[in-house]
Amino acid sequence: MKKVLALLLVVVMSVAVCVSCGKTDSSEKSEINVCLASEPDTIDPALNSAVDGATLIAHLFSGLSKWAQDDAGKLVIVADAATELPAPVENDDGPVTYTYTLKDGLKWSDGQDVKASDFVFAWNRAASAALGADYGYMFDVVKGYDEVSAVDDDGNPVNPDAKLAVEATDDKTIVVTLSTNVSYWNELLAFPTYFPVREDVVASENWATDPSTYVSNGAYKLSSWDHNSLIVLEKNETYVDAAEIKMDKINFYLSDDANNMLANFKSGDWQLIDDVPTNEIASLKTEYPDEFKIAGQIGTYYVCWNINEDILPDTLELGDKDPEEAREEIRNAISLLFDRNHIVNDIAQGGQVPASSFVAMGLTDADGSEFYKNAGPEGTVGYYSVEESAYEDNFNAAVETLKNYYTFNEQDQKFIDFPTMTYLYNTSEGHKAIGEYLQSVLAGIGITMNLENQEWATFLNTRKEGNYSIARNGWLADYNDPISFLDMWTTVSGNNDVQFGKGAAADLKHYSLDLTEYGYDTKVENGTWAETYDVLISTIKTCSDTAVRYKLMHVAEDMLMATGCICPLYFYTDLYMIDDSVQGFFSNPLGYKYFMYTTVSK
Amino acid sequence: MNSKTVLYIVKRIALAILTVWVVITVTFFVMHAVPGGPFMGEKAISPGALKALEAKYGMDKPVWQQYLTYLKDIVTKFDFGPSLKQRGREVIDVIFDGLKVSAKLGLIAAAMALVTGVVLGAVAALRRNKFIDKLIMVVTTAFVSLPSFIIGMIFLIVFVISLKVLPGNGATAGGLILPVITLSLYPMAYITRLMRSSMLDVLGQDYIRTAKAKGVAKWKIIFGHAMKNSLIPVITYFGPMIAYIVTGSIVVEQLFAVPGIGRTFVSCIINRDYPMIMGTTIILATLVVIMNLVSDILYKVVDPRINFD
Numbered sequence: 001m002k003k004v005l006a007l008l009l010v011v012v013m014s015v016a017v018c019v020s021c022g023k024t025d026s027s028e029k030s031e032i033n034v035c036l037a038s039e040p041d042t043i044d045p046a047l048n049s050a051v052d053g054a055t056l057i058a059h060l061f062s063g064l065s066k067w068a069q070d071d072a073g074k075l076v077i078v079a080d081a082a083t084e085l086p087a088p089v090e091n092d093d094g095p096v097t098y099t100y101t102l103k104d105g106l107k108w109s110d111g112q113d114v115k116a117s118d119f120v121f122a123w124n125r126a127a128s129a130a131l132g133a134d135y136g137y138m139f140d141v142v143k144g145y146d147e148v149s150a151v152d153d154d155g156n157p158v159n160p161d162a163k164l165a166v167e168a169t170d171d172k173t174i175v176v177t178l179s180t181n182v183s184y185w186n187e188l189l190a191f192p193t194y195f196p197v198r199e200d201v202v203a204s205e206n207w208a209t210d211p212s213t214y215v216s217n218g219a220y221k222l223s224s225w226d227h228n229s230l231i232v233l234e235k236n237e238t239y240v241d242a243a244e245i246k247m248d249k250i251n252f253y254l255s256d257d258a259n260n261m262l263a264n265f266k267s268g269d270w271q272l273i274d275d276v277p278t279n280e281i282a283s284l285k286t287e288y289p290d291e292f293k294i295a296g297q298i299g300t301y302y303v304c305w306n307i308n309e310d311i312l313p314d315t316l317e318l319g320d321k322d323p324e325e326a327r328e329e330i331r332n333a334i335s336l337l338f339d340r341n342h343i344v345n346d347i348a349q350g351g352q353v354p355a356s357s358f359v360a361m362g363l364t365d366a367d368g369s370e371f372y373k374n375a376g377p378e379g380t381v382g383y384y385s386v387e388e389s390a391y392e393d394n395f396n397a398a399v400e401t402l403k404n405y406y407t408f409n410e411q412d413q414k415f416i417d418f419p420t421m422t423y424l425y426n427t428s429e430g431h432k433a434i435g436e437y438l439q440s441v442l443a444g445i446g447i448t449m450n451l452e453n454q455e456w457a458t459f460l461n462t463r464k465e466g467n468y469s470i471a472r473n474g475w476l477a478d479y480n481d482p483i484s485f486l487d488m489w490t491t492v493s494g495n496n497d498v499q500f501g502k503g504a505a506a507d508l509k510h511y512s513l514d515l516t517e518y519g520y521d522t523k524v525e526n527g528t529w530a531e532t533y534d535v536l537i538s539t540i541k542t543c544s545d546t547a548v549r550y551k552l553m554h555v556a557e558d559m560l561m562a563t564g565c566i567c568p569l570y571f572y573t574d575l576y577m578i579d580d581s582v583q584g585f586f587s588n589p590l591g592y593k594y595f596m597y598t599t600v601s602k
Numbered sequence: 603m604n605s606k607t608v609l610y611i612v613k614r615i616a617l618a619i620l621t622v623w624v625v626i627t628v629t630f631f632v633m634h635a636v637p638g639g640p641f642m643g644e645k646a647i648s649p650g651a652l653k654a655l656e657a658k659y660g661m662d663k664p665v666w667q668q669y670l671t672y673l674k675d676i677v678t679k680f681d682f683g684p685s686l687k688q689r690g691r692e693v694i695d696v697i698f699d700g701l702k703v704s705a706k707l708g709l710i711a712a713a714m715a716l717v718t719g720v721v722l723g724a725v726a727a728l729r730r731n732k733f734i735d736k737l738i739m740v741v742t743t744a745f746v747s748l749p750s751f752i753i754g755m756i757f758l759i760v761f762v763i764s765l766k767v768l769p770g771n772g773a774t775a776g777g778l779i780l781p782v783i784t785l786s787l788y789p790m791a792y793i794t795r796l797m798r799s800s801m802l803d804v805l806g807q808d809y810i811r812t813a814k815a816k817g818v819a820k821w822k823i824i825f826g827h828a829m830k831n832s833l834i835p836v837i838t839y840f841g842p843m844i845a846y847i848v849t850g851s852i853v854v855e856q857l858f859a860v861p862g863i864g865r866t867f868v869s870c871i872i873n874r875d876y877p878m879i880m881g882t883t884i885i886l887a888t889l890v891v892i893m894n895l896v897s898d899i900l901y902k903v904v905d906p907r908i909n910f911d
Contacts, residue, residue, distance in 0.1 A: 038865075038869060039688065039869075041687050041688060041689060042688070042689040042690065044689065044690070047689050049643065049645070129650050129651065129654050130654060131651075131654075132647070132650075132651040132652070132654035132655040132658065133651065134643065134645065134647045134651070136647075136648065136651055137648055149648065149650055149651075150650060151650035151651075151653050151654055153653075154653070154657060154662070156654075156657070157654075205689075205690050206690035206691060206692075207690070208689070208690055209688070209690045209691050226773065226861070227691075227696070227699050227861065228699065228700065228861035228862075228865065228866065229703075229772070229773035229859075229861035230773045253771060253773055253859070254773070254859075254861070255771065255773075255859035256869075257856050257857065257859055259755075259758075259857070260758075260770060260771065260856075260857060260858060260859045263758045263759075263762050263763055263770040264762070264769075264770050264771050264859075266762075266763045267762045267763055267766050267769075267770060268766065269769060269770070269771065269774070270771075455872070456638075456872055457636075457637075457638030457639070457640075457642055457872070457873070457874045458636065458637045458638045459638075460638055460642045460643070461637040461638035461639070461642060462637065462638075464642070464646065493646070494646025494647065494648065494649065495645060495646045
């Protein structure tokens with residue numbers, strides 16, 4: 001027995017020694033283990049629409065521009081495959097043209113030269129109806145997009161030969177014409193959908209699932225992909241700026257279990273994890289003050305109403321008052337009942353910022369200042385105050401407003417005839433906790449709101465179809481321009497969950513729009529949503545005067561917020577943990593993580 | 603093997619095929635009845651792109667037509683179609699990738715559970731009411747009552763985070779050690795208890811007493827007579843055990859990030875990846891059906907007295 005014990009001890013000790021020696025034998029290793037999410041849906045630049053996939057693609061491909069950090073640590077967009085990012089040339093009739101020159105010596109990972117025509121091919125492919133990419137619409141600023149993306153009722157392209165207004169005049173020159181000048185164009189060029197792919201490579205549909213057929217042109221090449229388990233990227237020595245790339249090998253472990261990620265982070269096996277268990281956030285913040293990171297992200301967590309849900313009591317006599325105006329007042333009042341500081345500090349706990357407007361923090365205004373700070377009435381930040389001290393006043397004002405429409409029992413301080421509502425959210429501990437808070441606030445003044453959760457895909461469908469009264473919602477922008485928060489609310493938009501201008505609301509002649517002070521003829525009184533908001537959005541999209549364009553976007557947000565159908569709660573943040581041995585890491589506002597310039601010391 | 607047995611097996615196989623067909627049909631129609639499609643995301647894709655995708659995957663056709671095409675492809679070509687979410691990959695490849703890992707995990711766990719369970723159960727029975735018996739009973743009671751995700755969590759905290767001696771990720775070398783142990787503890791404990799009571803039962807039988815009276819060596823009695831007959835309940839547990847390991851692996855694979863079929867199964871349901879859901883359901887259902895069949899046949903081999911009728 002003693003012998004067996006002794007043997008066991010020897011085995012255990014040698015294992016322990018082995019494990020520790022493996023970790024300390026080199027002072028600087030050029031390899032990093034990270035875990036962002038589970039198996040990516042795709043790493044085809046055109047098809048990808050996920051943040052984890054975009055991170056992989058940003059390491060594997062090189063577009064005309066890229067995200068980088070300047071010497072002061074500020075995020076900037078710089079030229080990548082292009083020699084520089086030139087200013088546009090304005091044409092007489094409005095569209096603008098950009099001409100790019102590719103750097104010398106650009107190579108694909110299989111040794112072939114990268115040509116201007118590869119970009120032309122890639123862009124047309126990504127935008128085409130035939131591919132059906134989630135982010136095909138990212139090309140809607142490029143002239144010709146409408147023809148390229150049009151399909152008939154059977155889903156076939158209307159014109160299979162249609163092309164975007166982009167051409168390769170020679171192997172090194174790309175000329176592209178945009179239907180309108182957009183301030184975020186350089187940022188779009190750094191977006192994966194705009195990265196080049198080669199025609200012969202993507203001819204086979206499964207090219208992006210195996211390292212042997214995956215040909216890229218970026219800082220890294222796909223070295224191995226053990227499906228559902230591990231993706232390894234190795235430095236691409238033929239990359240034109242290879243000298244700047246510090247990290248030789250990146251191991252992307254594929255897992256989406258936050259608890260498992262945390263275990264591997266704590267054991268020291270993984271240096272970065274992109275998710276943490278919600279219920280651990282508070283303790284991680286104190287346990288790992290330097291390694292627990294909260295980064296800004298351009299997104300808003302909000303509650304949306306179904307505009308067709310009637311919330312007025314049956315017996316109410318409105319007189320001359322427009323019932324929709326009454327509903328707007330009620331919805332806006334309810335929005336004021338919620339303590340956003342409490343939600344952020346005590347429930348979500350991830351460093352989120354209380355929201356007083358819909359367009360998220362992080363998006364810039366015409367003058368470079370924060371768009372959200374200029375939102376709302378002149379002289380205020382947002383449409384209501386989210387100062388902790390203002391909450392009580394907001395709450396009382398809201399109750400006073402509601403008293404105009406509902407019977408209030410002064411004795412127990414409760415409304416007695418507010419119709420029962422149901423709050424819909426997708427299954428998640430975090431959403432549930434927030435739903436319960438909203439429920440408790442409303443219950444405090446006699447409003448009954450039941451909670452209903454649905455599994456993700458069902459939830460999306462229900463919300464999209466408008467089969468709900470009030471629902472949890474969230475939106476993350478794809479690029480730094482407020483329009484990405486505003487054009488989703490046009491009547492026909494697939495993201496118009498509120499159902500503006502749809503169903504019963506289609507005939508709602510309630511909205512007014514006056515753009516005469518901005519130099520337009522548009523003046524509508526008591527028009528439908530389609531006659532006002534939709535017109536406003538298309539005006540913004542074709543407006544070439546930056547200052548006016550941003551003013552119009554504020555007008556659009558004013559219109560949106562006036563409906564009360566959007567109740568912003570907080571601006572999103574991106575939570576991750578990074579080991580303090582890692583230097584040179586950065587992430588962008590879209591949540592992409594960049595490991596190419598990192599070093600790991602132990 | 604007599605003709606009766608053969609007939610029985612043929613009948614059972616026919617029944618198994620029928621079962622799998624029912625599973626396919628029910629899953630197919632229930633799945634299509636659930637709201638929300640595979641191309642839905644937080645950000646809606648354009649109606650044009652949606653139409654193009656539906657046309658590409660044949661989802662613009664009526665459901666019954668999709669069903670017939672689906673059945674035909676499986677029967678004639680063993681083709682489960684392409685995955686809708688992991689663009690460019692075939693369902694069958696994704697499943698086999700996962701199945702390879704899960705099979706390794708499951709088979710090692712099953713073998714471990716069987717061997718340890720039978721040995722511990724036999725030891726406990728032979729040392730009835732002694733210290734070792736009580737110890738085994740206490741430990742196995744604990745393992746039967748503790749769900750695998752609790753045991754897995756404890757393992758993660760002890761061996762991965764505190765001691766740092768084993769990896770907590772199924773993708774790395776040695777990463778299967780903890781998941782295998784976690785997965786095998788419940789069936790191991792169950793088999794131990796099963797084996798103990800059945801062994802005690804057999805040891806009390808007349809033929810054992812006869813053997814003892816005739817002076818047969820003790821080890822011969824245990825291994826030659828008692829062991830074989832006490833194995834019958836254990837073998838009947840074989841089918842349920844495989845079912846447990848298949849379903850249990852869903853939790854364990856998630857916990858230890860093992861790239862197995864269980865994790866694939868969970869994610870494809872959340873993603874409404876229709877062909878993946880169908881593929882995994884069919885393969886897993888077939889597995890369970892086959893395992894039950896095998897266990898029934900083994901039953902007969904061990905105890906020829908058992909009549910199939």
